[in-house]
Amino acid sequence: MVTSRxxxxxxxxxxxxxxxxxxxxxxxxxxxxxxxxQAMDEAGYRPHAAARTLRTRRSxxxxxxxxxxxxxxxxxxxxxxxxxxxxxxQRMVLWNAPDPSDSSAEAALxxxxxxxxxxxxxxxxxxxxxxxxxxxxxxxxxHRGLPSLDCDQVTTDNVDAGRQVADYLTAAGHERIGHLRxxxxxxxxxxxxxxxxxxxxxxxxxxxxxxAVDGGFAHDxxxxxxxxxxxxxxxxxxxxxxxxxxxxxxxxxxxxxGRRVPEDVWVVxxxxxxxxxxxxxxxxxxxxxxxxxARTAVRLVLERIDDRSLPPRKETFPGALAVRGSTxxxxxxxxxxxxxN
Amino acid sequence: MVTSRxxxxxxxxxxxxxxxxxxxxxxxxxxxxxxxxQAMDEAGYRPHAAARTLRTRRSxxxxxxxxxxxxxxxxxxxxxxxxxxxxxxQRMVLWNAPDPSDSSAEAALxxxxxxxxxxxxxxxxxxxxxxxxxxxxxxxxxHRGLPSLDCDQVTTDNVDAGRQVADYLTAAGHERIGHLRxxxxxxxxxxxxxxxxxxxxxxxxxxxxxxAVDGGFAHDxxxxxxxxxxxxxxxxxxxxxxxxxxxxxxxxxxxxxGRRVPEDVWVVxxxxxxxxxxxxxxxxxxxxxxxxxARTAVRLVLERIDDRSLPPRKETFPGALAVRGSTxxxxxxxxxxxxxN
Numbered sequence: 001m002v003t004s005r006x007x008x009x010x011x012x013x014x015x016x017x018x019x020x021x022x023x024x025x026x027x028x029x030x031x032x033x034x035x036x037x038q039a040m041d042e043a044g045y046r047p048h049a050a051a052r053t054l055r056t057r058r059s060x061x062x063x064x065x066x067x068x069x070x071x072x073x074x075x076x077x078x079x080x081x082x083x084x085x086x087x088x089x090q091r092m093v094l095w096n097a098p099d100p101s102d103s104s105a106e107a108a109l110x111x112x113x114x115x116x117x118x119x120x121x122x123x124x125x126x127x128x129x130x131x132x133x134x135x136x137x138x139x140x141x142x143h144r145g146l147p148s149l150d151c152d153q154v155t156t157d158n159v160d161a162g163r164q165v166a167d168y169l170t171a172a173g174h175e176r177i178g179h180l181r182x183x184x185x186x187x188x189x190x191x192x193x194x195x196x197x198x199x200x201x202x203x204x205x206x207x208x209x210x211x212a213v214d215g216g217f218a219h220d221x222x223x224x225x226x227x228x229x230x231x232x233x234x235x236x237x238x239x240x241x242x243x244x245x246x247x248x249x250x251x252x253x254x255x256x257x258g259r260r261v262p263e264d265v266w267v268v269x270x271x272x273x274x275x276x277x278x279x280x281x282x283x284x285x286x287x288x289x290x291x292x293x294a295r296t297a298v299r300l301v302l303e304r305i306d307d308r309s310l311p312p313r314k315e316t317f318p319g320a321l322a323v324r325g326s327t328x329x330x331x332x333x334x335x336x337x338x339x340x341n
Numbered sequence: 342m343v344t345s346r347x348x349x350x351x352x353x354x355x356x357x358x359x360x361x362x363x364x365x366x367x368x369x370x371x372x373x374x375x376x377x378x379q380a381m382d383e384a385g386y387r388p389h390a391a392a393r394t395l396r397t398r399r400s401x402x403x404x405x406x407x408x409x410x411x412x413x414x415x416x417x418x419x420x421x422x423x424x425x426x427x428x429x430x431q432r433m434v435l436w437n438a439p440d441p442s443d444s445s446a447e448a449a450l451x452x453x454x455x456x457x458x459x460x461x462x463x464x465x466x467x468x469x470x471x472x473x474x475x476x477x478x479x480x481x482x483x484h485r486g487l488p489s490l491d492c493d494q495v496t497t498d499n500v501d502a503g504r505q506v507a508d509y510l511t512a513a514g515h516e517r518i519g520h521l522r523x524x525x526x527x528x529x530x531x532x533x534x535x536x537x538x539x540x541x542x543x544x545x546x547x548x549x550x551x552x553a554v555d556g557g558f559a560h561d562x563x564x565x566x567x568x569x570x571x572x573x574x575x576x577x578x579x580x581x582x583x584x585x586x587x588x589x590x591x592x593x594x595x596x597x598x599g600r601r602v603p604e605d606v607w608v609v610x611x612x613x614x615x616x617x618x619x620x621x622x623x624x625x626x627x628x629x630x631x632x633x634x635a636r637t638a639v640r641l642v643l644e645r646i647d648d649r650s651l652p653p654r655k656e657t658f659p660g661a662l663a664v665r666g667s668t669x670x671x672x673x674x675x676x677x678x679x680x681x682n
Binding site: 069104108248255278280 | 410411413415416417419420423432433434435436437445449454560564589590592593594596597615619620621622
């Protein structure tokens with residue numbers, strides 16, 4: 001590797017002079033500066049990024065932490081974050097960290113490898129994350145929130161997701177509504193279940209505890225849970241799944257038993273990833289505004305890199321149901337007849 | 342941020358002494374060193390990662406470049422690469438770079454932000470990539486290869502993928518075999534088509550040029566291409582798709598026209614990602630050994646980081662057909678009868 005020593009030798013100056021030119025110091029004669037720059041060109045010298053970072057204390061890189069890159073929701077979210085960072089002249093560093101106690105992203109932040117961090121899958125405030133926030137480091141949460149953490153947070157209104165689904169299924173006349181719950185810790189899973197449960201209670205229909213089972217945010221687990229639900233004596237007539245991935249699992253569970261969706265059972269997801277619109281699933285689901293959320297999280301973290309004194313901001317995006325073929329469009333009743341469901 | 346100046350003040354020594362302790366220089370009295378280390382602890386001082394990188398010239402980070410993170414094949418490959426790097430005590434930095442002329446990964450390599458690079462979606466040798474290889478930088482290609490580039494490369498035998506599919510479909514009696522081609526540039530797409538074409542020719546059945554159409558490695562494009570094929574006067578009875586994502590599009594194209602898979606048309610994919618086994622697609626496909634390929638690419642790049650004089654190595658993994666419901670299992674013929682297809 002070409003070093004500044006080589007450049008100094010080639011230009012016939014001291015290493016200190018090369019260093020002054022690199023730093024942009026005014027204390028170098030123009031002719032000397034020119035000679036050094038030419039020598040750098042000739043030698044193919046590239047100032048080490050680490051040296052440049054030491055001078056500016058900026059890496060122009062934002063880290064993103066994700067726990068489950070194989071859930072297609074996250075690649076879609078990361079694509080949007082990556083695009084927004086690119087537009088802002090920043091690079092993205094991704095940590096694929098299924099273990100929440102893995103603090104390498106926070107270490108990179110405090111060490112200056114990245115200027116800020118966006119967490120997409122946080123489920124609890126780990127000591128490393130709390131420390132970073134306490135130190136005023138630029139940290140934002142995207143998609144999942146943590147009410148206890150005083151930092152920028154961008155989420156969809158996931159409570160409203162559950163509420164809208166409760167209204168939709170109740171209006172269609174469903175009496176036995178099932179729920180494939182997400183895992184216990186993510187705010188998204190808890191909020192979606194709470195919205196469903198609270199709204200059903202407001203409508204005078206408790207969520208049957210026997211029909212609310214664990215779908216784990218995962219295809220295989222949701223498929224098994226759906227098969228179990230559908231084999232009951234009184235199976236649900238509609239199932240709200242905590243995310244699209246588990247809704248695909250639910251549909252596949254029904255298909256595997258020879259049940260038809262939506263004739264035998266309605267399935268509703270949450271997220272509206274691209275796959276939800278594919279013909280084989282054609283999934284009715286609650287749409288998160290993924291691009292807008294990603295752009296906002298990027299803006300917030302870049303603003304905080306510039307000004308750490310900003311107060312923590314929490315932005316909640318509204319979402320809406322995208323109705324497709326996994327739920328039957330309620331047919332218009334014949335004249336003089338009430339709708340049957 | 343706590344600086345070495347703060348540490349020096351706290352320890353009652355010069356900044357130069359703090360710097361000597363950081364460098365591990367022997368030129369510091371043991372008692373002084375102890376006092377400086379204690380002051381670092383008290384002040385919560387963390388030496389800047391950039392400073393550490395300057396000393397070791399190692400970042401313990403490997404960059405991975407991917408062009409289409411929303412094709413679920415890549416998250417699955419990245420998960421495997423990330424796991425292999427983690428096991429080796431390395432971090433992964435991901436560049437999501439749809440534009441092949443984007444050379445920020447190569448820049449990071451030559452600047453020392455990463456110690457090596459793994460390219461998963463290379464389609465041509467860009468000047469930046471060629472330069473990195475010419476400089477002997479640790480660069481490996483994974484999944485897609487570039488015969489013209491003298492660097493470590495790990496691929497599946499994609500020509501054999503096409504050959505195995507040709508044998509399988511021909512043995513089942515298919516006369517009109519269609520092909521949803523991938524894009525023109527990726528080696529995977531070209532090799533898969535070449536294998537199919539060559540093997541069919543060897544078997545005395547040319548690949549009908551009218552039935553080989555562009556599926557673009559993408560769901561939407563493949564869906565449209567399949568719909569077009571199936572509306573022909575003499576549609577294909579079996580279609581080999583250049584990857585699983587386009588096979589899902591092909592199945593959805595058939596579904597959208599009310600055609601049944603496999604009763605009306607067989608569909609075969611390539612990759613065997615997790616989704617291929619889901620009930621709604623139940624896709625027969627050529628399996629790539631994703632985990633083994635990822636681990637090999639990581640090993641090769643780490644070996645080259647340690648020893649740049651190693652000769653370029655090309656490792657080709659064998660794959661095999663995973664037969665599922667998107668193709669009909671050929672029934673055993675009744676006694677005394679030839680199989681009908």
